[in-house]
Amino acid sequence: MPEIPDLEGYRAYFNKRLPGLRVESAETPIAWMVRAGREEFQERMQGQVFQPVRRIAKLLLFPFERGDFLVVHAMLAGRYQYVEPGHKRRTMTAWALSLSNGMELRYFDERRMGRTYLVREDEFAEKVPRWTEMGPDVMSPGLTENEFLERVRASRSQIKTVITNERIVAGIGNAYADEVLWEARLNPLRKRTDIPEEGLRELFRSIRRVMEWATPIVAQQMEEKGLPTKMYRDHLRVHARSDAACPRDGHRISAITSGGRETNFCRECQL
Numbered sequence: 014m015p016e017i018p019d020l021e022g023y024r025a026y027f028n029k030r031l032p033g034l035r036v037e038s039a040e041t042p043i044a045w046m047v048r049a050g051r052e053e054f055q056e057r058m059q060g061q062v063f064q065p066v067r068r069i070a071k072l073l074l075f076p077f078e079r080g081d082f083l084v085v086h087a088m089l090a091g092r093y094q095y096v097e098p099g100h101k102r103r104t105m106t107a108w109a110l111s112l113s114n115g116m117e118l119r120y121f122d123e124r125r126m127g128r129t130y131l132v133r134e135d136e137f138a139e140k141v142p143r144w145t146e147m148g149p150d151v152m153s154p155g156l157t158e159n160e161f162l163e164r165v166r167a168s169r170s171q172i173k174t175v176i177t178n179e180r181i182v183a184g185i186g187n188a189y190a191d192e193v194l195w196e197a198r199l200n201p202l203r204k205r206t207d208i209p210e211e212g213l214r215e216l217f218r219s220i221r222r223v224m225e226w227a228t229p230i231v232a233q234q235m236e237e238k239g240l241p242t243k244m245y246r247d248h249l250r251v252h253a254r255s256d257a258a259c260p261r262d263g264h265r266i267s268a269i270t271s272g273g274r275e276t277n278f279c280r281e282c283q284l
């Protein structure tokens with residue numbers, strides 16, 4: 014699933030290319046994945062001019078001059094292509110926009126779980142699911158350490174469950190939750206209630222550090238190797254590294270699976 018560094022990578026990539034470009038025509042080969050009718054999408058997208066792309070939690074927002082937004086929740090497998098029109102189109106392409114510079118922006122999704130919404134700014138609450146229940150984006154400058162503390166204290170669950178609950182703080186997914194907990198030296202299975210205040214404060218700082226460290230790495234790979242079909246994750250230190258050595262102490266990385274999600278951590282340095 015694309016997480017904050019991946020989405021920030023896309024944002025940087027698109028912001029070098031899209032602002033000012035006009036949509037010449039729009040198609041929705043898999044129309045039900047776009048929450049606007051096929052005709053409405055085609056008609057309403059035509060002539061739209063891109064403004065700088067934004068990210069909120071796991072959503073990528075494409076704002077346009079007329080005040081419309083394409084809001085994309087890529088879920089597990091939603092991906093983008095920015096290619097010349099002759100480039101073979103993937104079967105699971107949900108939408109494609111022909112742009113005024115001759116390029117095409119496409120969104121495809123092998124799992125068909127992602128959704129795209131075409132909305133105006135005052136329609137987010139009504140049309141984007143879970144928008145109103147969502148907690149603050151974990152990277153939002155407005156989210157202070159004290160507010161973070163207050164929000165995580167609303168849950169008594171295991172700490173990984175707490176920080177991946179978007180009602181508490183939004184944007185952290187399975188992979189980067191493992192990275193953040195490694196950075197903070199916290200065992201993911203530990204109950205929030207067993208972690209002292211200083212540990213939770215360190216967790217907040219670790220979240221910011223990990224995202225700020227990973228984002229330029231991902232962004233650089235997108236520029237060098239292109240937009241990914243599989244997220245760039247070679248830089249991760251514990252997630253999907255079971256049986257590898259912990260970079261901190263050489264201890265073997267553990268793996269546990271629950272609900273189809275793998276959690277990786279080091280039993281030596283994460284307490």
Ligand SMILES: [Zn+2]
Pocket residue numbers: 259260261262263264279280281282283
């Ligand atoms: Zn370790």
